[in-house]
Amino acid sequence: MELRHLRYILASARNGSFSAAGHELNVRQPIVSKRIKEVEDELGGIALFDRSTSGARLTPTGEEFLVSARRIIEDVERLTERAKASAAGKVGRLLVGFYKSLSAGAFRAALHDFREQYPDIEVELVEVPFTELMAGLQSDRIDLAVILGDAGKCKDFASVTLWAERLVVALPECHPLVDRPLIYWPELKSERFLISHHDPGPDIRHILLRHLAAPSDHPEILARHLSRESILSEVADRQGIALQCESAMGLTSLGVVFRPVHDGHGATRLGYIACWKPENTNPVVKTFVDAIKPRG
Incomplete structure (x- = not known):
């Protein structure tokens, strides 16, 4: 029969x-x-x-x-x-790795829209450091990672440029620069910066050194084994200032003030990319990438 x-x-x-x-x-x-x-x-x-x-x-x-x-x-x-x-990549499961700093902002908005559009795709999130993200991609434990950087950062993987967030500086409420609507890099040259050993702390360090590298700048950079929230608490306690992704501006109850940082060309921005292993056969990867990448 x-x-x-x-x-x-x-x-x-x-x-x-x-x-x-x-x-x-x-x-x-x-x-x-x-x-x-x-x-x-x-x-x-x-x-x-x-x-x-x-x-x-x-x-x-x-x-x-x-x-x-x-x-x-x-x-x-x-x-x-x-x-x-x-x-066709419309049903299945996807494991996405990301930094803790991406737990809000554009990433969350994109993730929400994707889940609304593809309710039959289960998206599981993994929040781990950069090195673990790369190891997870290589071993196929993670399907896709969203990280700070440009498309050339992960040379062993396929990647696509996503969105960019403004860089903001977190200041204690009593800091003399809080009255400014925005802050230029030269105004920060003698400050003490607090960064985390956790990602994206290393990326923030590179940005600081790129913009405050002149002999007369003298920035002090202190790395701490602290979360973003704890770093901001230290800022509130006047232990230094901190550079953060724009998404941190939603954390308004920590006693800090956020101001955008500009150079001669305008706001300083942090770019994000999605990267994945080219050999990954999960069809949902393409669906996710097509859904979250900017429309040209």
């Missing part, structure tokens, strides 16, 4: 005749009649239809058989649709 046999039975029951079923399925009536007879013979000669010149009607046994046959067809159709959706 094959699926086509069940389809012939359903069509015959629906139409009330073998000839009408054949017309619906685009096959000749004798073929429908033959296939249904094959099923009846396989069942030990049990009649599923009462045949007459006016058509074909289900027997009581046929009525019961039809219920199971319809369920089987519907299950197979659902299975087929899900397999096609999975191959």
Whole structure:
């Protein structure tokens, strides 16, 4: 017994005749009649239809058989649709790694929109340092990572440029620069900066050294094994100032003031990329990348 046999039975029951079923399925009536007879013979000669010149009607046994046959067809159709959706990257599971500093802002907005658009894709998040993200990608434990940097940062992986956030400086409420709507780099040249050993602390250090590298700058950079929130608490306690991603501006209850940092060209921005292993065969990766990358 094959699926086509069940389809012939359903069509015959629906139409009330073998000839009408054949017309619906685009096959000749004798073929429908033959296939249904094959099923009846396989069942030990049990009649599923009462045949007459006016058509074909289900027997009581046929009525019961039809219920199971319809369920089987519907299950197979659902299975087929899900397999096609999975191959198209519309169903499945994706494991995304990211920095803690990305727990708000553009990443969260993009993730929310993706989940709304693809409710059948389960997105599991992993919050780990950069080195663990790269190791996870290489070992296929992570499908995709969202990190600070440009497209050339992860040379062993495929990558795409995502969004950019403004860089802001966190100041204690009593700092003399809090009255400024924005702050220029030269105004920070003699400050003490607090950064985290955790990511994106190393990226922040590179940014500081790039913008405050003149001999007269003398920035003091102190690295601490602290979370972003703890760094900001230290800023509030006047132990220094800190550079943060724009998403940190939502943390308004920590006794600090955030101001954007500018250079001669405007606001200083931090770029983000998504990277993944080119050999990754999970079709959901492409769906996710296509959904979150900026539209050109």
